[in-house]
Every structure is written in structure tokens, then in C-alpha cells.
Amino acid sequence: MHSDLKQYCLQLADNSLIHGHRLSEWCGHGPILEVDMALSNIALDNIGAARSIYAFLAEQEGEGKTEDYYPYTRDVREFLNVLLVELPNGDFADTMAKCLFFDAYQFYFYTALKQCNDSTLAAIAEKSLKEVTYHLRFSSEWVIRLGDGTEESKENMQRAISNFWEYTGELFQPSAIETSLQKTLQLPDLNLIRDQWMEKISEVLQEATLSFPLSSEKGWFQQGGKTGIHSEHLGFILADLQFMQRAYPNSEW
Amino acid sequence: MVTIPAHIAAILEQVFDPEVPVLSILDLGIVRSVEDRDGQLKIIITPTYSGCPAMQTIATMIRLELSTHGFQHIIIEEQLSPAWTTDWMTESGKRKLQEYGIAPPQYSTKNNPTNYLEVVVPCPQCSSSHTELISQFGSTSCKALYRCLDCKEPFDYFKCH
Numbered sequence: 312m313h314s315d316l317k318q319y320c321l322q323l324a325d326n327s328l329i330h331g332h333r334l335s336e337w338c339g340h341g342p343i344l345e346v347d348m349a350l351s352n353i354a355l356d357n358i359g360a361a362r363s364i365y366a367f368l369a370e371q372e373g374e375g376k377t378e379d380y381y382p383y384t385r386d387v388r389e390f391l392n393v394l395l396v397e398l399p400n401g402d403f404a405d406t407m408a409k410c411l412f413f414d415a416y417q418f419y420f421y422t423a424l425k426q427c428n429d430s431t432l433a434a435i436a437e438k439s440l441k442e443v444t445y446h447l448r449f450s451s452e453w454v455i456r457l458g459d460g461t462e463e464s465k466e467n468m469q470r471a472i473s474n475f476w477e478y479t480g481e482l483f484q485p486s487a488i489e490t491s492l493q494k495t496l497q498l499p500d501l502n503l504i505r506d507q508w509m510e511k512i513s514e515v516l517q518e519a520t521l522s523f524p525l526s527s528e529k530g531w532f533q534q535g536g537k538t539g540i541h542s543e544h545l546g547f548i549l550a551d552l553q554f555m556q557r558a559y560p561n562s563e564w
Numbered sequence: 565m566v567t568i569p570a571h572i573a574a575i576l577e578q579v580f581d582p583e584v585p586v587l588s589i590l591d592l593g594i595v596r597s598v599e600d601r602d603g604q605l606k607i608i609i610t611p612t613y614s615g616c617p618a619m620q621t622i623a624t625m626i627r628l629e630l631s632t633h634g635f636q637h638i639i640i641e642e643q644l645s646p647a648w649t650t651d652w653m654t655e656s657g658k659r660k661l662q663e664y665g666i667a668p669p670q671y672s673t674k675n676n677p678t679n680y681l682e683v684v685v686p687c688p689q690c691s692s693s694h695t696e697l698i699s700q701f702g703s704t705s706c707k708a709l710y711r712c713l714d715c716k717e718p719f720d721y722f723k724c725h
Contacts, residue, residue, distance in 0.1 A: 331615075345699035345709060352701040359615025363644065434645030438614055441647055441725060445700055448680075 312371035316429070316496075318391065318488045321381065322537060323432075324364035325392035327439075328382055330413055331357030332548055333400055342403050349449055353410075356442040360435060367431050383556035387539075387546050391486075394536040395478040397545045401471065404457055404464070408471035410450035411515065416482045417443045419507040423499030432496075451515045458519025469521050476525055480532025483508070489537075566652075568598045572605070575633050579625045582618050583704050584722075586664040589622060593652025596643055604637040605630065610648045612725075613705040649673050650725050662688050667710065667721040676724075685721045687712035695719075 334354035341347025365378035395413060400406045421443055424436035457468040483505040485493070492498055516523040535541065555562060568576065568590070576595060581587045589595055592612070599606040607626060611619050623640045630638055650669040658668035667688045684693050692714040700723075702709040707720040 345701070348703070349699055349701035352705045355615030355617070356613060356705060357615070359611075359613065363614060430645075434643075434647075438611075438644045438647045442614060442705070449700060 312368070315488050315492050317368060317372070319492055319498075320364050320368050320432075321389075322391040322486070322488070324361045324368070324381065325390045326396055326413075327357040327364070328361035329390070329392045329545070329548060330396040331355070331361060332552055333396060333398075334406075334410075336400055337406070346403075350406075353446050353449065356439070356446065360439045360442075363435050363438070364432075367435075379556070383553050387541055387549060389539060390536075390541065390545060390549075391539060392536050392545075393478070393481045394533050394542055395475065395481065397536070397542060397548060398475070398478065399544060401474075402467065403453075404467040404471040405474065407450050407453040407457065408468070408475045410446065411454050411512070412475060412479050412482075414443060414447040414450050415508050415511045415515075416479075416504070418447045419504045419511075420499050423504060427498050428496045454515055454521075455519040458516070458521040465520070468519065472516065472521060472523075473525055477531065477533050481534040481536060484532070484534055484537075486537040566593075566596055568595060569600050572598050572600060572630075575629055576626065579622070579629050582621050582625075584661070584664070584666065586660045587657050589626070591654045591657030591660065593650075593654065593657075594622070594648060603635060604639075605635055606639045606641070608641050608643050610643050610646075612648050615705065648725070650722065653722075661722055665689065665719060666707065667719060669722050669724040671724055673724050683724075685710055687715060687717065688719055689717045690715040 331354045334350050334357065337347065337350040338354070339347065341350055361382070362378055365381045369376040369378050369380060395409060398409065400409075418440070421436040421440040425433055425440065427433050427436070454468060454472075457464040459465070460468075483501045485501050489498065489501065493500065513523055573590060576590050576598075577588050579589045581589060581592055584592075589609070594609050594612060596608040596610050597606075598608075609619070609622065609626075619642065626640060627638055651672050651674070653669065661668040665688050667685050670683055670685055681697065685695055685697075686693050687695050687710075690712060692712055694713045695710050696713060698709040698711050698718065700708050702720045706722060706725065708723045709718060710721050711718045
């Protein structure tokens, strides 16, 4: 397997895995039972999508690797997810802001990825897009409900949107791998996706009666995740995620 | 549509979805093809949702059921595209869901309504159309949670997907 394609697959899978893992932390802690179930369902869809990609990688690479090799045995610097998904959940408004940004990105990204030249990635995109449609609906509705809610919920929602904003730019900043593969594989053009994404986000935030654009809109964006330079938070996620396989290598149950 | 050799279909009819045990895997439409070459079987299945935790169990159940009927060489493969849709659910499957207390999918995904909130989902208990959505995500990914405003019962809706 071409090493660029491998890295590209890891970017996609790591995004879904880490986002899914973060959402799974809500299980048993949701503000109401229905939200608890919804977040667990969304976590499961993301982890499922990650599994499909890891399984594809394992099949391509051979050497006795399985889908478990990638999430359980790589260290922080080998993970290629964007910083946005590894940030702590914060309160419910924070999580919904993070979800809105990421769900909208995934929605347009998968829509475009469906047309790519790699049949496995296109199939995964086709499958995931149907699910992300629900995720985006869920996060948009909550951002609107909290934004256009009470004084307190509005204040929290506005704060959450502002807090995560600086982590959104990285989604659309192509890594060297994305640039090198884009033409040959007909991968999504991140510039186009940014325009679609921006339109959706401003539509939702407007309906939520939140201030947008933010004053920091054209400002500086955090980046590094796509090349393995992470915040301190990812290490803690991996400590939790990988503990069993590190302590008892190859254990099964 | 998928055509499955009758002698195999009769066996697969006996494999039920572990999460909705009234539906066979054929009712659900997740068996995409079956090839029988002199007793060597190749079966292709597709997951309902990416994270469906039942897929492994279903594959094991298929293997068990077929092996009790004498089949020894069974290959089961998962395929993601075309992505599963509730349009593949059989009419008898929809009826069984209804009788089990889960509202079946209400329309074909080919005519997706523009606003999902306008979809009327009749209550599987009292048939009233006077119902409301509580949450888009129910006890599993494939279901949404509704409430009947007449008989007051909450119920699951197998959402169109």
C-alpha cells in the first residue's frame, strides 16, 4: 500500500475514533436520558467508521495486522487526527459546539469523498454520510435550542462557539499528504468544503441568534494534529483507550 | 432485488436480528447475495449502521445455523456499498415490527420528505396518528423515540434510512 494513502486513511480513521471516544465519555453523564443515548449512538457510528478504515488498512498492509493494531499500539505522535476532536468535552454546550463544527465538516467531506477514485474509501463515505446526516441534525438543533434559549444557555453557547473556533481552521488546511493525493484519487477539495461548511455554520448560528462572524473569525488557527503534533489531551485519551492492550498485550475477551 | 437460492433462504429465515428478535436477517434485508457452489457457500452481508455491534453475532449465528444443516464451507463477507437502506426491508418484516410494538419505516427513502418533522408515525399500540418525536436516537442507532399523545405510550420508530 502506498504510504501516503496509508497516512491519509489514518487521518480519517483517527478523527472518527478520537471523536467517538470523546463522545463515549458522556455515556452515563448526559443531561437527560435521551441525550445520553443519542451521544452514545453517535459515538458508536464514529467508532464503527474508524473500524472500517482500520480494517481496510490492516488488509492492505498484511503482516498479520488487524484493525486493533492501529488504535491500540500507536503512540501519540503517530495519531493524525485534528486537534478539535481531542479537546475535552467541557460542558454540554461545549460538546455541542465541537460536534456542530465537526459534524458539518464530515457531512460535506463525506459527500465529496463518495466521488473519490478509491472504491473502499468511497463505500465508507457513502455509508457514513447517511449517519452523519443525523449527527449534524442533532448538534444543529441543540446549538439552536441553547443559543435561542435562556439568557444563561445563550451565554454558554456563545462562549462554547468562541472557544472552539480557533480549532476549526485545521480541518481545511491540507496536510502534505492530502495535497499530494488530492488529484490522483479525486479526494475532496478542502477549499470548497470550507465554503460549504462556513455557509452551514453561519446559517445555524444565525438561527440560534448567536453572534457570528466572531471577531476572531479571520484570526489565527491552531494546527498540528494532522502531522502528529498534539495537545496534551490526546495522551490522556490514549492512556485510557490503550491501557488494557498495553498492560495485557493481545488480550481478548 | 437480491435472489437467494430457496434452500438457503429457508435456513437464513431462522436467523434473527439479536436486537430486534422478531425480524429475520432476510426481513431486514442485510443479506446481499448467496452463492452455493456444490455446498461451498459465499454469503455477503451488509451492516445496518457502521457501528452496529450485532454484525459479528449475526455472522456467527449464520454459520451455526448453516452448519447444523450440514454446510461446512462457509465464507461470510461484509460489504459496505451500496449502503443498507430500510427500503430493503420486506413487507412481512414491517408487519412483524408493527405487531412487536415498533413502528415500521413510513416511506421509501427515494421520496425523502424535505422536513422529517412532518412525517406522521402512527402509534403501534393504538394506531393514533397523534404522536410526537422525543429523540432521533432510540435504544439502537436504527430507531428514533416517539410518544403517542392519545394512549400516552412511548414507542420506538424504525427510522427511514
